[in-house]
Amino acid sequence: MPDGGPAEGPDEEIRVLLVDDQELFRAGVSVIVDAQEGMSVVGQAGDGIEALRLVEELEPDVVLMDIRMPEMDGVEATRQLFSRERIARRSKPLRVVVLTTFNLDDRAATAIRHGASGFLLKDTTPLMLRDAIRTVHAGNAVLAPADLSALLEGQFRSASPAPTAYLGLTEKEREIFEAVARGLSNTEIAGQVFASESTVKTHVGAILRKLALRDRVQIVVFAHEHGLASG
Secondary structure, three states: OOOOOOOOOOOOOEEEEEEOOOHHHHHHHHHHHHOOOOEEEEEEEOOHHHHHHHHHHHOOOEEEEEOOOOOOOHHHHHHHHOOHHHHHHOOOOOEEEEEEOOOOOHHHHHHHHHOOOOEEEOOOOHHHHHHHHHHHHOOOOOOOHHHHHHHHHOOOOOOOOOOHHHHOOOHHHHHHHHHHHOOOOHHHHHHHHOOOHHHHHHHHHHHHHHHOOOOHHHHHHHHHHOOOOOO
């Protein structure tokens, strides 16, 4: 899902926090991340409780979060990381990628609902891990729109009514909202609505502000939650 929220400058190093209860796994991922240009591991945690503390202390850009851990799992840690109080205290955006051994993991779907930008299987390649970190840092999802929709499909038993903020979107903004919810990139949307990419980006920014959403991933979640997602 390309063309998401605001990306940082190309020379800015991406600060990564590793969260997993297996020290050997963390050590291996740390070597991979530190070997990549423009990113480094700034800390490691063995459970969700320690992760919450280190996020406050180290201010990472991206958290690689294991789903299944003792004390506090990755789902609950993600939920707390994206609480309004914690978001308000941050000086910059935080992105979370959950790590799982199961494809289309229901817990991963719940973590995405709480604010994660997608998930990776633990047997992913170093190249895919690198690309995932860069992708979420730019405000995008790390899984294909079809997979994201499949993950979210069973998460909402019944759609809740669209809030007043959605009703306040302009006709053009609703059109672009629906396109983003289907996983279209800014380039694809521009061709569909006969507008420039910069204009589309401006509309996406307005949609995020009006709906109080963090990024394009949350637009997809919002669409499913309120029965606004179309095939």
